Amino acid sequence: MMTPKAIVDQMYAHDTFSQWLGISIEKIEQGFAQISMVVKSNMLNGFGIAHGGITYSLADSAFAFASNSQGRHAVSIETSISHTKAVNEGDTLTAVAKEDNLANRLGNYSITVTNQEKEVVALFKGTVFRKDSPWSEK
Template sequence: MSALDSAHALAAAVAQALYARDPAARQLGITIRHCAPGRAELAMTVADFMLNGHGTCHGGYLFTLADTAFAYACNSGNEFTVGQHASIDYLRPARAGDTLIAVAREVKRGPRSGIYDVTVLGADDEPVALFRGLSRSRPGTPVINDTAP
């Protein structure tokens, strides 16, 4: 197995391990579409209970989808990593029944911190929200020799 294949296999294993311990993602119906080193693509279908008083997807659910993709991308190298700061810009509404795709990518990774951008796409592949997260590495690993709290 090449180093690239090994890195992709590790990212997939980390994503599965995180998902197994992520009741919030499972409860909201968030699914993993793809994970690779420094990248993650997750999906969520907007349910009726996710709607706000305007009949559109509540921003908190959009943030949760984007934040989850951020977490999977920044942990993809099997280094225990947490969010340090995040912000989101809402661009347009999503509605009940829409399947949203959160595409996270690593912008910059240093020894202890990283920057990740997440684009939440609507069914028409147009952006619904833009998220930026700053990560911080901690001792431990999510999958192998798990010492993370």
């Protein structure tokens, strides 16, 4: 069986969107992921703050990495996010994904996104469907 880090490394190598975001993988364990990124000018909306999709995408990547770190292919079936504070250009965002519940077919995760001041900027939760197919070296 592959290690959680090897699984996430394989995922990230094929994830051009997470690469475009500039995501750095900081810590991976079974059922856990911590990743970060810096908000760039091309990620801002018409109000001059980060588009909500940027925060969502960072949290979603952490969610994917944490849920797949268990060794089986896991795909999102439901997610939601609450944006709690505006995000600005130059902010460094960190997403921490933690496993709340793991069953044979479903997994539930909570993701907290903070800025460089450790202020919570978003709260994300998601559910994955766990396929039978295990991750394998390619």
